[in-house]
Amino acid sequence: MKTAEIAQRYLDFFEKRGHVIVPSASLVTDDPALLFTVAGMVPFIPYLSGDVPAPYARAADVQKCIRTNDIEEVGHTPRHGTFFQMLGNWSFGDYFKEGAIGFAWELLTTPYEDGGLGFDPKDLWVTVYEEDDEAHDLWLKLTTLPEDRIQRLGKDTNYWSTGLPGPAGPCSEIFFDRGPAYGIDGGPATDDDRYVEIWNLVFMQYEITNVTSKYDFDIVGELPHKNIDTGMGLERIAFIKQGVDNMYETDQVRPVLDKAVELSGRTYGADHEDDIRFRVIADHVRSSLMLLADGVTPANDGRGYILRRLMRRAIRSMRLLGVDGPTFGQLFAASRDAMKSAYPVVEADYPRIEQYALAEEATFLRTLAAGSALLDDSLASTKDAGGTTLPGNEVFLLHDTYGFPIELTLEIAEEAGLTVDRAAFDTLMLEQRTRAKADARSRKRQLADTSVYRDLRAKGETVFTGYTDLETESTILGILVDGVPVDRATAGQIAEVILAETALYAESGGQVADKGVIVGPGYELDVLDVQKPVAGLISHTVEVTTGEVSVDAPATTVVDAVNRRAAQQAHSATHLIHAALRDTLGSSATQAGSLNRAGYMRFDFSWGQALSEATKSEIEEISNNAIRDNLEVTTRVLALDEAKALGAQALFGEKYGEVVRMVDIGGPWSRELCGGTHVGRSAEIGLINLVGESSVGASNRRVEALVGLDAFRSLAAERAIVSQLTSTLKTPRDQLPARIAELTANLKAAEKKIAAFESKALGDRAPALLAAATTVGRQRVVAESLGSAASADDVRTLALQVRDRLGGDAGVVALGADVGGRAVVIVATNEAARSAGAKAGALAKIAAGVLGGGGGGRDDVAQGGGTDASALPSALAAVKDALSA
Structure with missing residues (x-):
């Protein structure tokens, strides 16, 4: 069956x-x-x-x-x-x-x-x-x-x-x-x-x-x-x-297991540990496929972290089965074929799902390569020190910071003839989990008890009239203060107010809540926020600015019309940007989140690389052409299946009932399921100015834009800056980029010459520093402050020159300088000094402690530093004291 x-x-x-x-x-x-x-x-x-x-x-x-x-x-x-x-x-x-x-x-x-x-x-x-x-x-x-x-x-x-x-x-x-x-x-x-x-x-x-x-x-x-x-x-x-x-x-999971068997060349049922790995791969690949299909993307926190963990555990298991290269292309395809009859979306949306899966696999395989190099260093250091156990804190760092699996660390350490301080690692992991659980419990305690809305919701759904009206008369159904139902609220109090009807939009679908007021006989309420605490109920968080409001009192909701108009412009602009992205990049550029408020919008979408300047310009031009064309914006309420059949885009994070609201801009060009408020025609948006594009995850990008009057003001400000530059540089506007590039190149060349002069001047001080050498114990010691220096590398070069000129006698050089407002100390020792017990790393650490910072390094040359440049003389004196001890 x-x-x-x-x-x-x-x-x-x-x-x-x-x-x-x-x-x-x-x-x-x-x-x-x-x-x-x-x-x-x-x-x-x-x-x-x-x-x-x-x-x-x-x-x-x-x-x-x-x-x-x-x-x-x-x-x-x-x-x-x-x-x-x-x-x-x-x-x-x-x-x-x-x-x-x-x-x-x-x-x-x-x-x-x-x-x-x-x-x-x-x-x-x-x-x-x-x-x-x-x-x-x-x-x-x-x-x-x-x-x-x-x-x-x-x-x-x-x-x-x-x-x-x-x-x-x-x-x-x-x-x-x-x-x-x-x-x-x-x-x-x-x-x-x-x-x-x-x-x-x-x-x-x-x-x-x-x-x-x-x-x-x-x-x-x-x-x-x-x-x-x-x-x-x-x-x-x-x-x-x-x-x-x-x-x-079972039939929905076994195909992935079989594909893992095929790729690894090992036999299922022959080895207990291998069997566990095969089953982990089969389970985690299917789970990752289904999470990706529901809009979750890999990330370092929240849902995305869980998905990333599942995917990386699957990759790790394949590696433990002897497969080091990419396998997700074949494993995810096998899971798709097994699940598509039950969930057709995994086939329809597979190009996007595969894009995320392959990108995450490639990223983690690089992480494994980098982690292996760091692990190799830790193994070498442990062996050089004569140890047999890899420290637990280093293993935890590899796991927590670099995502390197503990199982791989154990395997590689064993191959190197070392053990791992697993007890220390487990202690650190327990501390981390305890912190995470405490945070989760705290978050859970902070959640509102939605049962307080039960009786209010039983009176029926709140009717939202704001699609057509900016003012609506209603009745106060309930008042909450600090989450407790009350009969009334007085001036100065913050309260939640529930009405039978409202024209005020509750935050949802990326659109922030309306601003406005609620007025009635003898009272006025300033609306601070509007939310939907439970399905079908709209709650207004208000400050009572005048009088006293009570349950059953008449009330009129009044929307801030200017703010609403600007918010509508931004929301409709979001739809235009979404359509322009799909026009430019293709259907795989699907929405992954949005925010729109008066004058501003941002839109997150699935894409694995930065957009070129040409692509950003094209998206901006397509959007503004749609504004120029004054496209009609229409809304329809229809069955969800009918809307999907018409090609309506369902937006990430939104929950839809059997009946939905579909918003068209220019007919099918932009067709989305959306409960937000919108302009009547696209020309009402005014202008879209794309001001930012950035990464928000391994395979997610974000575009940001100013809209309407805010977009105009931004462009006007840029025009003023350009005008000022043309006047100051006495250069026509179209030649500004070349002129600024020329000035920048000249400045860099001048800075390079100055640095060369400073470096030469610093090097010329070597004879004087040699002459200042003193004898401390059995070593010749040069411990001097140089004043200021262009870079720590210049100080290091001079310290090595002076050390090499000290000859065969035991010699230690400690030079300090103020580098860009930060104290730097370089310590260099020759072979004779090191044989006598003078270690540069230990001496640099001593100096850094005086400077209020940290330091260390190799025995022959090391660096320390701190924030207190005035303490350089004391730091160098501490080095001398250590050598004389």
Whole structure:
């Protein structure tokens, strides 16, 4: 039974039983507490919590998920994968335990030929929460399970909560017994790989508070509407039904594993460690493919870091299998072919996906080469010092700063006959993880409790009238102060105000929130921000500037018309730039983020190299030609599938419902799904001035532009500067670049001559410095301050000249100078001095300590420095003192 067929049988089963089939949400969730959709219930959280009324009573879906908290387990167990698909059926105040248990048992045990999954009841076990007698009794009533295959377990396994105040409840898990070949008897309570959890039924029936941990809380009471949240692992069902030992050998994953086998020339099943590497590659390549398809790109933080880590672990595993060259071109293609029937986007968007994958692989292969050179230096230094263990801090530096995998370090060190101080490395890694977890907990604590909006959202969606009106009369539905509902707010207070209707635009789609005021009888509110805390609800953060505002009071929202007009210009300009980029660079230049506010826009897009000046000029010209042509801007509200069929671009980071708003500029030339506000015709934008283009990641670029009056002012300022230059340099405007280049060349030549003169003058001081040599202990020592010098290299050259003229006697030269406001000390020793114990590196470090800086180097020549140039005499005296000790 193919994976896709299992998923379709699941959806067909529940659709026939009155469930609305919901498409998978993106792997990129808009939940601020999460980086990814980590479980099937994430997209339904607003409905399960009651913050947003559910649009259907019962639903079913196949949800894409990414979870990396068990990443080290990937490849070691039969069921751990970073990307997985969760089959779920949901009830929002409709059926409860009896319905969920009945549906699950029916689907699992109905014969294959009758549309079920065809599990033999004798292979199934169930666990329930130890205090949930109702669920226990229903399993006995509704199924053929004997009581000894229904096990009661505690909160740690059979009670669900988010770890935050809100809904919670007991759960019941269904397990498949793989048989005695996979472990001991005893059921799921034995916690053995023999019993594979395939389905979890969560009975969301309680409201909890005073939460101190995921399993320590107080139950306030039962929820007014009890919900069902179930999750069945598609990959787990697939490997059981396909008769393979693990999820990595199923039809959607195995092709990548087989391609890795082919590329490495090794055999799957012949070596335990190699098998783990093959499975890691298969899992991580598929996960990376799906993340790239949902708009995530490699980066050094956030979601991009997780993607980068997955890709680099796959590259590392290929290297450990003996493949040093690029392989992503073939591995990603294999994963695309395995996944495209279930997710057509991976084929349609593959050119862009492949571009990112190949760029990241090339970057990391270079990193590995650079890291290998640094590791070689560390190995050589350790051996030269007579050591046998590579220091943990150096290994951590390689891992943390250069991305060099610890496994490769261990392998290379072993080949060199050395060990690694793994305990020190692990300590540093633990400290890093502890800091990261503390940061994550802090971020989670700072999140607003969206349950405060529940009652307000239950009154209906906030109606946005701002597409057509700049003023709207409404009513105050609710007021929050410091996140707590109140009846009124008075002058000077900051509050959140919820209205039934508003003309003020809430920040979304890259467009910042409107400015404006809210006025009513006896009060005025200055609008500081407008946001959507939960779907369908608009919240206005305001300062009460006059009077007192109360719930149920009349209110009129008034938009700052000048600011809105400028914001609309910028938003429409963003669409023009996007279309111009695609015209110029092709369809692979897709959006990766945007920001537009009054007078300014920025647009991030997928592209692997800097744009030439000619390309930037072309993009700017295309955009301004569209403004000149005064293209009509039209909006339509239509079904999502219809909009996509018309070629509308869906923008990164946006979530779309079944009905969407499509914005056309010049018909299909610029056609995007967009909820923002726009001009009526393109000429209203006025002018676009492209002012910047830069990198924002390995394969992302950013263009920035000024729009409208701000663009004109910028160009006017540049015109004034050009006019001033033509007057000062007495040069026509069209000859300015050549004249400035000539002056720059002349200046560089003059600076070079001056430096040569200064260097010669410094070198001429060698005889005088030799004459100033003193005897300290058994060495001849020259320790002098030179005043100022052009560069540290000049000081070094002079120090070496003086050292070489000291002859065969033990000699030490320490010269200090002020180089560009920074103190520099160069110490040079000859062979006789070094034999007597004078080490240049140690002496330079002593001088640097006096100067308030750092230093060191080789035994024959070294450099130190600091910020306190006035302390040079004291630093040189410290060198003498050290030699006399």
